[in-house]
Structures are given as C-alpha cells and as structure tokens.
Amino acid sequence: MGDAKRHMKHLGHAMHGLAGLLLLSAWSLAALPALAEGDDEARTLYAKVCSKCHGLIQEDKLSWRPENLYVPAVTLPLGPNLSGIYLRPAGSIEGYPYSRAFRELATGWVWDEDALDTWLTSSQEFVRGSTMYLKVKQPTRGKIIAYLKKYARYKKP
Numbered sequence: 001m002g003d004a005k006r007h008m009k010h011l012g013h014a015m016h017g018l019a020g021l022l023l024l025s026a027w028s029l030a031a032l033p034a035l036a037e038g039d040d041e042a043r044t045l046y047a048k049v050c051s052k053c054h055g056l057i058q059e060d061k062l063s064w065r066p067e068n069l070y071v072p073a074v075t076l077p078l079g080p081n082l083s084g085i086y087l088r089p090a091g092s093i094e095g096y097p098y099s100r101a102f103r104e105l106a107t108g109w110v111w112d113e114d115a116l117d118t119w120l121t122s123s124q125e126f127v128r129g130s131t132m133y134l135k136v137k138q139p140t141r142g143k144i145i146a147y148l149k150k151y152a153r154y155k156k157p
C-alpha cells in the first residue's frame with residue numbers, strides 16, 4: 001500500500017470513530033423522556049459538562065442505584081453515579097474508589113445546594129487532591145445545580 005493510500009485509510013478509521021461518538025451522543029439525548037419546558041437547556045449543560053465522567057442520570061428515578069443511569073459515562077467512566085445526588089451523603093457509593101483526599105473530607109454531610117456550589121466553583125479548592133478537576137462558571141453552575149435539585153433528589157434505597 002502506498003503512503004498516501006495508507007494515510008487515507010487511517011483517516012477513514014478516525015472519521016468512522018468520530019461519527020460513532022457523535023451518533024452515541026445524539027442517541028443518548030434522544031433516548032431521554034421529555035422534560036418540563038425550560039429544563040432542556042439545563043439537561044444539555046449537564047450532558048456537556050458532567051456526563052463524560054458521570055454518565056447521564058435517570059431523571060425522576062430518585063435513588064442512586066446503578067440501574068438508574070441511562071447511559072454510562074460517555075468517554076471517561078471516571079466519576080460515581082450522580083442519580084439521586086441532591087441531598088445524598090457525600091462519598092456514599094459503595095465500591096466506588098474515591099480518592100483519599102475526598103474520603104477524608106466526606107464525613108457524613110450531604111450534597112445540598114451550598115456544597116454543590118462550592119464543589120463546582122472549584123473542586124480542587126474544596127477538596128485539594130481530589131481526582132475531579134473542574135471549575136464551572138456562572139450561569140452554567142447554577143443551572144446545573146437547579147437541574148440536579150429538581151431531577152436527581154436523593155431518596156433512601
């Protein structure tokens with residue numbers, strides 16, 4: 001195979017992979033049930049900013065069970081399941097390998113609005129040494145928190 005031809009073949013594979021990824025994202029969003037008006041934007045923000053590590057949550061399934069995830073994390077299956085995260089005790093997903101820094105800080109408090117706001121403002125300032133590195137600016141931060149508060153409220157399993 002000539003160099004140019006080999007190059008084209010690689011490019012073909014790369015494009016194919018990209019198309020697959022885009023299709024997957026489009027499918028994930030299409031598979032979700034309709035939301036109340038005005039929440040679409042917030043869900044899209046969550047999908048963009050959080051779901052590559054946390055997966056898409058099942059709205060209205062209020063517990064944290066793994067089956068309440070629609071789609072596992074799209075690219076990096078890194079973070080714990082966020083279904084039912086609002087008012088859920090910090091660091092409570094059994095079997096998830098939280099960082100040592102996070103475990104030391106997760107001493108029985110719950111993810112209320114304040115905690116989520118501080119965490120998403122700068123995860124490293126809140127928990128130095130955490131494995132989540134993220135700073136979310138306003139108004140995105142507020143919209144994502146409102147979305148979680150409404151559609152991912154904790155209920156004891």
Ligand code: HEC
Pocket residue numbers: 046049050051052053054076078079080082085089090091092093097098099101102111119120129130131132133134136144
């Ligand atoms: C690049 C990957 C990544 C992204 C993007 C990300 N997170 Fe995380 N998140 C993590 C990891 C990893 C942890 C575990 C942190 C630790 O153990 O130190 C985590 C932990 C959390 C926790 C603690 C959960 C618990 O069980 O106590 C919350 C809440 C959270 N993330 C919310 C969010 C939200 C909301 C977004 C989007 C605005 C987001 N994360 C985006 C990787 C990510």
